Amino acid sequence: MSTMEETKTAATVSRRGFLGGIGAAALGASALGLGLLGGCAPQPRAAEAGGEAAASGDATSPALSQTGSAASPYAQINPQDWDFTTNSIEDFANTTMFSELKIGSLTLKNRLIKSAASSMVPNEEQKAVAYHGRIAAGGMGAVLVEGSYIMLERLDKRVNVADNDMRMTIEESPLAAICAEVHSYDVPCLVQMKTATPGIVYLWENMGEEGETHKASLLSDADIQMYIEDTIDGAARLQAIGFDGIDLNAAGDNLPARFFSRFGNDRAADDPYGPATIENRTRIACEIIRGIKERCGADFVVQVLVNGAEENDGALGDNALVNTPEETVAICQALEAAGADALELRLGTFAFHEAQFVNDGVFAGYGYDGATSFGTFFDFDSHFSGLLDGSHSGCGLIMGACRYVKQHVSIPVGGVVFMDPALAPDYFENALSEGWLDMIYMHRPVANCDAEYANKLREGRIDEIRPCCRCLNCLGGLCRVNPCNNSVFTDAMPEGYEVRPADGDKNVMVIGGGPAGMEAARVAAERGYAVTLYEKNGLGGLLDFAEMVKGKHESLGRLRNYLSRMLEVEGVNVVTGQEVDAAFVREQSPDVVIVATGGVRPELAAAGTAATPVIGVTDFLASEVGERVAVLGFNAQATDTAHYLIAQGKKVTVIAPEPAEAFGTGQAMMLNAFVKPAFFAAGGRLMPECTLKSVGDGEIVVANSFGMDVALACDCVVDASTMSPNTALADELSGEFDVHVIGDAAEPLSIQNAITTGNLTARNC
Ligand SMILES: Cc1cc2nc3c(=O)[nH]c(=O)nc-3n(C[C@H](O)[C@H](O)[C@H](O)COP(=O)(O)OP(=O)(O)OC[C@H]3O[C@@H](n4cnc5c(N)ncnc54)[C@H](O)[C@@H]3O)c2cc1C
Ligand SMILES: Cc1cc2nc3c(=O)[nH]c(=O)nc-3n(C[C@H](O)[C@H](O)[C@H](O)COP(=O)(O)O)c2cc1C
Ligand code: SF4
Numbered sequence: 001m002s003t004m005e006e007t008k009t010a011a012t013v014s015r016r017g018f019l020g021g022i023g024a025a026a027l028g029a030s031a032l033g034l035g036l037l038g039g040c041a042p043q044p045r046a047a048e049a050g051g052e053a054a055a056s057g058d059a060t061s062p063a064l065s066q067t068g069s070a071a072s073p074y075a076q077i078n079p080q081d082w083d084f085t086t087n088s089i090e091d092f093a094n095t096t097m098f099s100e101l102k103i104g105s106l107t108l109k110n111r112l113i114k115s116a117a118s119s120m121v122p123n124e125e126q127k128a129v130a131y132h133g134r135i136a137a138g139g140m141g142a143v144l145v146e147g148s149y150i151m152l153e154r155l156d157k158r159v160n161v162a163d164n165d166m167r168m169t170i171e172e173s174p175l176a177a178i179c180a181e182v183h184s185y186d187v188p189c190l191v192q193m194k195t196a197t198p199g200i201v202y203l204w205e206n207m208g209e210e211g212e213t214h215k216a217s218l219l220s221d222a223d224i225q226m227y228i229e230d231t232i233d234g235a236a237r238l239q240a241i242g243f244d245g246i247d248l249n250a251a252g253d254n255l256p257a258r259f260f261s262r263f264g265n266d267r268a269a270d271d272p273y274g275p276a277t278i279e280n281r282t283r284i285a286c287e288i289i290r291g292i293k294e295r296c297g298a299d300f301v302v303q304v305l306v307n308g309a310e311e312n313d314g315a316l317g318d319n320a321l322v323n324t325p326e327e328t329v330a331i332c333q334a335l336e337a338a339g340a341d342a343l344e345l346r347l348g349t350f351a352f353h354e355a356q357f358v359n360d361g362v363f364a365g366y367g368y369d370g371a372t373s374f375g376t377f378f379d380f381d382s383h384f385s386g387l388l389d390g391s392h393s394g395c396g397l398i399m400g401a402c403r404y405v406k407q408h409v410s411i412p413v414g415g416v417v418f419m420d421p422a423l424a425p426d427y428f429e430n431a432l433s434e435g436w437l438d439m440i441y442m443h444r445p446v447a448n449c450d451a452e453y454a455n456k457l458r459e460g461r462i463d464e465i466r467p468c469c470r471c472l473n474c475l476g477g478l479c480r481v482n483p484c485n486n487s488v489f490t491d492a493m494p495e496g497y498e499v500r501p502a503d504g505d506k507n508v509m510v511i512g513g514g515p516a517g518m519e520a521a522r523v524a525a526e527r528g529y530a531v532t533l534y535e536k537n538g539l540g541g542l543l544d545f546a547e548m549v550k551g552k553h554e555s556l557g558r559l560r561n562y563l564s565r566m567l568e569v570e571g572v573n574v575v576t577g578q579e580v581d582a583a584f585v586r587e588q589s590p591d592v593v594i595v596a597t598g599g600v601r602p603e604l605a606a607a608g609t610a611a612t613p614v615i616g617v618t619d620f621l622a623s624e625v626g627e628r629v630a631v632l633g634f635n636a637q638a639t640d641t642a643h644y645l646i647a648q649g650k651k652v653t654v655i656a657p658e659p660a661e662a663f664g665t666g667q668a669m670m671l672n673a674f675v676k677p678a679f680f681a682a683g684g685r686l687m688p689e690c691t692l693k694s695v696g697d698g699e700i701v702v703a704n705s706f707g708m709d710v711a712l713a714c715d716c717v718v719d720a721s722t723m724s725p726n727t728a729l730a731d732e733l734s735g736e737f738d739v740h741v742i743g744d745a746a747e748p749l750s751i752q753n754a755i756t757t758g759n760l761t762a763r764n765c
């Protein structure tokens with residue numbers, strides 16, 4: 001068969017089905033001479049009846065199908081397919097996932113590894129020790145501790161200006177105590193050594209605006225020697241306080257990565273660390289690895305975090321100098337030859353730092369999946385050398401690159417970012433058992449959401465795993481689904497992670513079964529109270545509707561399922577179909593009343609006309625909205641409605657009295673950094689500090705901040721104006737009962753606010 005024919009055959013391979021996209025990419029790449037693994041992609045075990053991933057939500061939007069049939073061309077770029085979230089595994093303990101793995105001198109009890117990431121509590125010993133200890137107790141195969149400590153006394157102090165407040169010497173830091181705690185659970189413990197390229201300053205305010213790539217030439221020869229010596233010295237000091245090894249961060253904006261690719265390595269051709277040869281490009285990392293092995297001994301493990309597939313996300317097309325798959329393999333082989341014990345792969349994007357380590361953010365815009373933080377799109381069939389499958393909302397994205405690298409090295413290879421085996425057990429188990437990769441690295445689902453993730457998965461208790469929503473609230477804020485991590489051992493939660501036992505015998509009545517009410521009921525019951533939750537409809541509150549509008553990327557259906565399952569586990573008495581009023585409360589006479597009834601929607605802003613109806617946000621999915629739609633409000637509901645409509649190919653104008661920065665209030669800043677640019681690139685328009693004045697036939701009039709009336713052609717107004725607090729019931733009962741108001745009922749805002757207020761109220765009642 002000719003090369004041309006082979007290419008055609010590859011192109012007709014379906015992108016659907018288990019790892020199908022990567023399979024097709026592999027065949028296509030093979031035809032191009034890349035030498036990827038030939039043969040069939042591994043197939044999922046047939047899903048048993050009802051075996052569709054227990055953890056998967058099931059809400060599907062009536063209008064925008066997940067197979068990409070929406071009007072917007074953006075939905076066609078990376079059509080999404082959720083069929084991969086199946087589970088047919090009955091005995092997780094006997095899977096490859098939970099089989100032993102050797103990394104250098106270490107034997108891990110399973111293939112799940114906590115990747116290194118900032119805990120946000122590095123220097124507070126009690127928090128830091130408890131945080132890492134819980135992850136080890138929760139059954140992970142190894143724990144990689146974050147690199148937020150001063151390892152490199154000279155270079156780091158100079159370059160990592162913004163990080164310096166957090167950093168301290170290895171010996172001053174809580175690292176020894178953290179390591180001892182992790183070891184007490186018989187879990188290997190490594191620590192990350194990271195040093196950013198000079199010029200990189202991590203400031204949260206700069207999110208989405210970086211766009212600049214920092215080059216290797218910023219380092220003098222003396223800097224390089226300092227970096228190498230300090231890293232080797234740091235590793236020896238880490239070994240002295242008990243660590244089993246280090247994780248050398250050589251990915252993204254970290255220093256060695258800038259030397260690996262010709263894109264970042266702008267040094268002279270004759271420079272020994274310059275771009276001319278792979279040997280020169282990897283010289284820094286290899287000197288470090290060899291130096292550590294000489295100083296600490298062969299058994300001290302050195303794993304290296306590298307870019308598995310590279311692309312310039314700031315200027316698509318400016319890719320001539322990024323590493324090709326062949327260069328990546330040559331780099332990995334050099335690292336192995338120098339003595340590296342394992343490789344962790346993640347996506348190498350260049351311009352937006354956060355996209356390097358939470359690249360699932362590019363899939364956050366439902367209907368324009370694959371959007372970069374610069375308003376452009378990765379078509380995953382053609383970008384990243386065709387190694388990645390973009391049809392699973394970013395889940396397992398890096399596995400194609402792992403598969404390719406693993407064929408060319410003999411040390412274990414794993415991948416990180418949105419590797420969530422509880423979401424798609426068959427998908428990950430098949431990839432592991434077929435040898436696409438050796439281990440799975442995870443951070444958010446384990447460290448923030450559920451430290452018991454691994455144990456629960458091994459025991460098949462998938463529906464008891466608190467799911468990560470990929471919402472990115474944790475970048476600079478509290479986790480959406482678990483308010484503990486940043487709050488434990490503070491005034492908010494002086495008791496730490498574990499809840500305090502019940503404060504006497506109390507009957508707790510929770511009114512409302514949205515996320516706030518369910519979390520409050522769960523925690524109150526865990527403390528030992530007798531809890532009854534009343535819900536006038538079914539459990540979930542706004543979560544189901546939100547998932548219809550937002551799509552499945554944020555796993556809101558999983559979150560609803562988890563919260564409702566935990567009500568069963570904790571023995572909460574759940575009464576659905578019961579609307580509660582003050583008389584009903586008096587009848588039941590509880591000791592504590594928690595009002596979680598959600599917010600109150602305002603009256604519609606105006607009466608509509610035949611040609612331009614005005615509808616409430618909850619009605620818009622079932623209505624004919626025409627082509628030109630005005631959305632009222634900058635809150636999360638309005639923002640998501642606007643995103644949805646623009647992905648449908650509508651012309652959308654969002655109008656609100658607040659300033660422009662309020663667009664997306666209640667949503668994570670980071671998620672907005674990924675989604676907003678695509679919204680604007682697709683033609684979305686904001687009218688801040690404006691109010692709707694009148695509605696005519698086919699047009700509306702808006703009063704703007706300049707005092708002028710502006711006329712807009714408009715087929716429909718969707719009123720998603722911010723809700724009001726819902727305290728009428730609580731006001732009526734106060735004085736008679738111990739009443740608490742939580743979630744949207746207290747302040748219409750967000751899921752994170754609902755769960756945090758629910759959790760804290762129940763901890764303290
Ligand atoms: C389209 C859309 C997009 C959204 N996007 C986001 C987002 O990106 N990020 C984010 O954080 N949030 C988002 N939200 C908001 C989020 O869903 C809410 O903030 C959250 O659900 C509030 O939780 P809650 O439990 O306080 O209230 P709700 O979810 O409103 O639940 C209240 C429950 O109380 C019940 N109830 C009310 N009165 C009574 C009564 N008298 N007796 C018994 N039961 C009663 C209701 O039936 C309901 O089930 C979005 C919402 C929508 C609709
Ligand atoms: C707040 C935060 C800080 C992080 N800090 C680091 C870091 O210092 N070094 C690193 O290699 N990765 C870091 N990461 C990336 C994580 O290790 C991990 O790769 C990422 O969260 C994706 O994996 P997940 O989907 O399992 O969370 C960080 C992630 C987050 C959310
Ligand atoms: S904030 Fe969101 S993305 Fe971060 S860990 Fe929590 S649920 Fe996951």
